[in-house]
Amino acid sequence: MGRDNDSYQQAFILVGFSDRPQLEVILFAFVLVFYILALVGNSAIIFLSIMDTRLHTPMYFFLGNLSFLDLCFTTSIVPQLLWNLWGPEKTITYHGCVAQLYIYMVLGSTECVLLAVMSYDRYVAVCRPLHYTVVMHPHLCLRLVIVSWFCGFLNSFVMCPQTMQLSRCGRRKVDHFLCEMPALIAMSCEDTMLVEAFAFVLGVALLLVPLSLILISYGMISATVLRIKSAAGCKKAFNTCSSHLTVVSLFYGTIIYMYLQPANSYSQDQGKFLTLFYTIVTPSVNPLIYTLRNKDVKGAMRKLLRGEKEDREA
Numbered sequence: 001m002g003r004d005n006d007s008y009q010q011a012f013i014l015v016g017f018s019d020r021p022q023l024e025v026i027l028f029a030f031v032l033v034f035y036i037l038a039l040v041g042n043s044a045i046i047f048l049s050i051m052d053t054r055l056h057t058p059m060y061f062f063l064g065n066l067s068f069l070d071l072c073f074t075t076s077i078v079p080q081l082l083w084n085l086w087g088p089e090k091t092i093t094y095h096g097c098v099a100q101l102y103i104y105m106v107l108g109s110t111e112c113v114l115l116a117v118m119s120y121d122r123y124v125a126v127c128r129p130l131h132y133t134v135v136m137h138p139h140l141c142l143r144l145v146i147v148s149w150f151c152g153f154l155n156s157f158v159m160c161p162q163t164m165q166l167s168r169c170g171r172r173k174v175d176h177f178l179c180e181m182p183a184l185i186a187m188s189c190e191d192t193m194l195v196e197a198f199a200f201v202l203g204v205a206l207l208l209v210p211l212s213l214i215l216i217s218y219g220m221i222s223a224t225v226l227r228i229k230s231a232a233g234c235k236k237a238f239n240t241c242s243s244h245l246t247v248v249s250l251f252y253g254t255i256i257y258m259y260l261q262p263a264n265s266y267s268q269d270q271g272k273f274l275t276l277f278y279t280i281v282t283p284s285v286n287p288l289i290y291t292l293r294n295k296d297v298k299g300a301m302r303k304l305l306r307g308e309k310e311d312r313e314a
Helices: 021-051 058-075 078-086 094-127 129-135 138-164 181-186 193-227 231-259 268-292 295-313
Strands: 012-014
Touching (some): 021 058, 021 078, 021 268, 021 295, 058 078, 058 094, 058 138, 058 268, 094 129, 138 181, 181 193, 193 231, 231 268
């Protein structure tokens, strides 16, 4: 597996805030609350997008996929995190660390590309409304989701082996809550310049390229909205895009700061809090962002609740 193979098979110690037990208690409650919100909110969106025929559109197909990603994203991290925060031992097995890193990288990279796909969907909806159903046909939507997943798997299967094969000279302490790539690279006792260069190139490809496509899409959307003379039309276009733009800002802002800054300027404590933000907080608030201003989702929820009430009365 690598040069210091014996140390590879040992469990890793996730130190996190192990020197501050009071902070760990607060963190445990914080993570648990947001994890429950993520589970409930994203599961509700997936369920509604499947059950309500009015939501069988490209927009909600992509939204259901995003919720599925967020659900898997948090579940791949939070149970182990809660276990370590609650118990006296802050360890994760070598194979558990590898699995966490692979899954985490696949899902995070897939979400980066999927958010760009969703911006294209919003561009077609606002800028080419008469051709929307022709352009965004089900086969194209499915292919775009498959491409997103392919990019996620490609990034993970390129970067994870390089990260795990770095020589650590017996070092087992990961100064983080989870097996995240920057923290694992920082453990290495050898020159990591080549791995960091690969990470930067793939970061540009999977972060800056999709973000550029998102900005181009919203630039075209803005130009179209400015030409709309109807106030109702402008409001509808704004409501269509504002939720997605908010999610993009939250997700990309933290990810770019984490993965595209120079390694010598990486702050471990900042990295920990930012990781908590985009792996736990963002997936928890995404369902709220998408549903608070969305009449279709709120209508589907009311219909579901009304139907359950009528069943109980019957």
